[in-house]
Amino acid sequence: MKTSATPGGTAATLADKNGNARTWHEPEIITGNQTFASITEKIASINEGKTPTGWYIAFGVAAFFAVALFAQIGWLFWKGIGIWGLNQTIFWAWDITNFVFWVGIGHAGTLISAVLFLFRQKWRTSINRFAEAMTIFAVICALLFPTIHVGRIWVIYWILPFPNSMEMWPNFRSPLLWDVFAVTTYFTVSLMFWFVGLVPDLATLRDRAVPGSLRQKVLALFSLGWRGGNKQWKHYEKAYLLLAGISTPLVLSVHTIVSMDFATSIIPGWHTTIFPPYFVAGAIFSGFAMVMTLGLVARKVYGLENFLTMNHLENMNKIILVTGTMVGYAYGCEFFIAWYSGNEYERFAFINRAFGPYWWAYWSMISCNVISPQLFWSKRIRTSIPAMFVISIFVNIGMWFERFVITVTSLSRDYLPSAWKYFSPSIFDIGMFIGSFGLFFTLFLLFIRHLPMIAISEVKGVLPQADPHWYHQDDHGANGHSVNGGNGHGTHKNGNGQKEEELAVKNGNGNGH
Amino acid sequence: MTETGTTGNIAQEELQTSGETKAELLARPEGMLAEFANPAELLHAAEKLRDAGYKRFDCHSPFPIHGMDEAMGLAPSFLGWVVAAMGITGGSLGLIMQWWMSTIDYPLVISGKPYFSYQAYVPVTFELTILLAAFGAVFGMFIINRLPRYHHPVFHSDRFAKVTDDGFFVSVLRGSKKFNVEKTKQFLESIGGKNVEVLRGY
Numbered sequence: 001m002k003t004s005a006t007p008g009g010t011a012a013t014l015a016d017k018n019g020n021a022r023t024w025h026e027p028e029i030i031t032g033n034q035t036f037a038s039i040t041e042k043i044a045s046i047n048e049g050k051t052p053t054g055w056y057i058a059f060g061v062a063a064f065f066a067v068a069l070f071a072q073i074g075w076l077f078w079k080g081i082g083i084w085g086l087n088q089t090i091f092w093a094w095d096i097t098n099f100v101f102w103v104g105i106g107h108a109g110t111l112i113s114a115v116l117f118l119f120r121q122k123w124r125t126s127i128n129r130f131a132e133a134m135t136i137f138a139v140i141c142a143l144l145f146p147t148i149h150v151g152r153i154w155v156i157y158w159i160l161p162f163p164n165s166m167e168m169w170p171n172f173r174s175p176l177l178w179d180v181f182a183v184t185t186y187f188t189v190s191l192m193f194w195f196v197g198l199v200p201d202l203a204t205l206r207d208r209a210v211p212g213s214l215r216q217k218v219l220a221l222f223s224l225g226w227r228g229g230n231k232q233w234k235h236y237e238k239a240y241l242l243l244a245g246i247s248t249p250l251v252l253s254v255h256t257i258v259s260m261d262f263a264t265s266i267i268p269g270w271h272t273t274i275f276p277p278y279f280v281a282g283a284i285f286s287g288f289a290m291v292m293t294l295g296l297v298a299r300k301v302y303g304l305e306n307f308l309t310m311n312h313l314e315n316m317n318k319i320i321l322v323t324g325t326m327v328g329y330a331y332g333c334e335f336f337i338a339w340y341s342g343n344e345y346e347r348f349a350f351i352n353r354a355f356g357p358y359w360w361a362y363w364s365m366i367s368c369n370v371i372s373p374q375l376f377w378s379k380r381i382r383t384s385i386p387a388m389f390v391i392s393i394f395v396n397i398g399m400w401f402e403r404f405v406i407t408v409t410s411l412s413r414d415y416l417p418s419a420w421k422y423f424s425p426s427i428f429d430i431g432m433f434i435g436s437f438g439l440f441f442t443l444f445l446l447f448i449r450h451l452p453m454i455a456i457s458e459v460k461g462v463l464p465q466a467d468p469h470w471y472h473q474d475d476h477g478a479n480g481h482s483v484n485g486g487n488g489h490g491t492h493k494n495g496n497g498q499k500e501e502e503l504a505v506k507n508g509n510g511n512g513h
Numbered sequence: 514m515t516e517t518g519t520t521g522n523i524a525q526e527e528l529q530t531s532g533e534t535k536a537e538l539l540a541r542p543e544g545m546l547a548e549f550a551n552p553a554e555l556l557h558a559a560e561k562l563r564d565a566g567y568k569r570f571d572c573h574s575p576f577p578i579h580g581m582d583e584a585m586g587l588a589p590s591f592l593g594w595v596v597a598a599m600g601i602t603g604g605s606l607g608l609i610m611q612w613w614m615s616t617i618d619y620p621l622v623i624s625g626k627p628y629f630s631y632q633a634y635v636p637v638t639f640e641l642t643i644l645l646a647a648f649g650a651v652f653g654m655f656i657i658n659r660l661p662r663y664h665h666p667v668f669h670s671d672r673f674a675k676v677t678d679d680g681f682f683v684s685v686l687r688g689s690k691k692f693n694v695e696k697t698k699q700f701l702e703s704i705g706g707k708n709v710e711v712l713r714g715y
Contacts, residue, residue, distance in 0.1 A: 035679065040575075161610060167619065169615065171621075171623055172611045172615055173623050173624070173626060173633040177637070178636035178637060178640075181640040182640050185641075185643055188644060188647070192648075193651075196651055196654070200575075200576075204575070204677040206677070207675075207676070207678065208678070220663065221661075224660040224663075226677075227571075227573055227665060227667055227676070228573045228575060229571035229572065229573045230559075230571060230572045230573070230578070230581045230582070230587070231571050231658075233578075233581070234582055234589075234590050235590045235657045235658050236577070236654060237577050237590075238589075238590035238592040238593065239651065239653070239654035242646075246596070246600070246643050246647055246650070249639075250643045253639055253640065257636050456575075457575055457576045457677075460575055461576035465551070466576055466578070467579060468553040468555075468556045468578060468579065468580060469553075470553070471551060471552070471553035471554075
């Protein structure tokens with residue numbers, strides 16, 4: 001068998017330590033000798049089979065906390081935001097922490113669906129669907145917190161440029177208003193991008209459903225009558241590329257604007273120009289950690305080892321390592337600039353962060369965000385599933401603490417010592433934070449149950465046999481097709497059986513690399 | 514999807530105008546469907562159909578196939594222009610809105626800044642550019658593709674359900690000069706099409 005027959009496609013010749021030539025093969029994206037039909041069967045059957053008992057238990061727990069969240073929101077509307085542990089010095093704490101935490105998690109989904117698409121990272125096809133779903137649900141959780149923090153929810157429409165009875169318009173110079181536009185745009189675009197990706201897969205489920213059943217009718221409605229014709233694919237692919245192109249600056253702008261909520265103020269510890277890139281790196285870092293946590297569970301429960309291979313996990317761990325290092329650098333840089341600025345309030349803010357009353361939060365953040373991802377330099381840890389699961393959860397904890405540290409330590413001790421206060425969360429702060437996880441997992445579990453969690457058509461598109469040239473290579477080597485030139489369509493037919501067999505052989509070989 | 518720009522309601526229109534009975538219309542061939550074994554065969558078939566002068570044909574596959582646009586002789590998608598126009602519209606409207614609201618309709622001095630403090634208007638202008646460009650990409654694509662469309666001759670084939678799994682099909686629709694039930698069937702078979710069938714009825 002020729003080397004060019006490697007299913008992964010790319011091969012490069014490198015020299016090893018001793019100077020001997022060594023051929024490097026790109027690992028296969030999807031393993032296990034998959035055919036187009038086997039991929040459809042594997043992914044679609046997850047939605048079609050009987051609901052597992054474990055799903056009901058998980059859903060019950062998640063839905064309980066989600067309902068509890070809405071009950072607490074009702075109480076908050078009744079009583080006001082004083083039910084949280086806020087005081088006149090610390091006027092936002094866990095609510096804004098949770099907002100930034102959830103928006104940040106969402107960013108990995110867009111990074112995977114848009115940025116990795118533009119960079120032609122084909123391995124993204126295994127994770128993009130559920131990462132995009134994660135984005136949408138995380139942004140829903142995020143939007144909830146600033147919405148309820150306004151207190152008088154019945155006049156929330158004042159944040160929109162809506163002609164109201166006071167004949168006043170919103171203040172477009174306020175970063176909080178920029179946030180309204182950034183996050184709602186982000187949510188809308190993410191939802192549309194996700195739906196566009198879903199259409200061909202909904203058509204797959206439609207075509208597998210029992211004809212005439214309600215399930216088929218609903219799927220037919222949402223798959224819009226997709227026919228998979230190339231005249232449709234042509235515009236579809238262009239739309240996908242354009243959406244990826246416009247989502248990339250969008251995702252960078254969203255967390256930039258979120259960071260401006262802080263950076264445009266004059267509070268020591270907030271008023272820094274490093275915030276936009278530092279927040280974006282942190283967002284991608286936390287989001288990939290969440291993709292990892294969710295992905296590892298889904299992989300185990302639904303047996304997706306051939307789709308979410310060790311290669312995927314290792315790639316994601318490398319991104320966590322890179323972004324974690326960037327975040328660590330930002331922490332160091334902040335400290336340096338605080339000292340270098342010569343501004344005593346700025347210096348105090350940072351000394352206070354690390355050694356003041358919130359030292360425990362600061363050092364939790366450092367150990368989770370800076371130290372734990374550094375373990376991924378080791379290939380053994382990077383490829384160990386228990387290790388990466390634990391580290392991904394550490395990163396999520398650390399990133400929540402980061403937002404808490406930034407928000408609360410700076411507010412609790414600003415210019416006037418007489419105004420200094422300490423923040424203690426109330427039961428509602430804690431309950432609503434847990435409740436937001438309940439809401440997130442309720443939505444995520446519904447998604448996993450009812451929609452294909454891996455992009456079926458995209459995964460098929462990265463199989464080696466999806467490329468028409470793959471069959472040509474075969475013809476020249478095995479069937480002597482070059483003699484017939486391009487006219488030998490009759491022989492194509494005859495060659496089919498043989499090709500199927502060779503496909504299996506080739507994939508078998510490919511696994512050995 | 515069609516060059517004639519029909520919306521899929523030809524049947525109703527023709528029922529009223531052509532004098533044909535409903536039964537005759539239902540029996541009329543609307544197109545042909547042929548199955549191919551793999552992406553490479555589909556690609557070759559597309560080239561043959563293109564070279565033979567067929568216009569109203571399409572190649573259906575579970576995923577987009579690289580090189581198919583050239584093989585079918587299709588021009589590149591013009592969606593980019595739609596998105597660019599929408600993006601420019603969104604950005605302009607966003608900036609004009611902020612200017613009008615803060616300068617003309619309700620001028621208000623905030624933190625001693627000018628009424629038209631354009632630096633502060635960048636984020637909202639940017640977000641509206643993105644939002645409208647994204648609407649252009651998504652709704653533009655659906656409109657150009659004439660989706661949603663729940664009735665189409667290809668759906669009358671039972672075999673066609675495979676197209677979203679592992680089926681590769683060519684459909685040739687009635688309406689072009691080249692279409693002829695006998696000759697098209699022969700041609701599809703000669704280029705390697707299997708299970709060639711006639712699509713009937715709306």
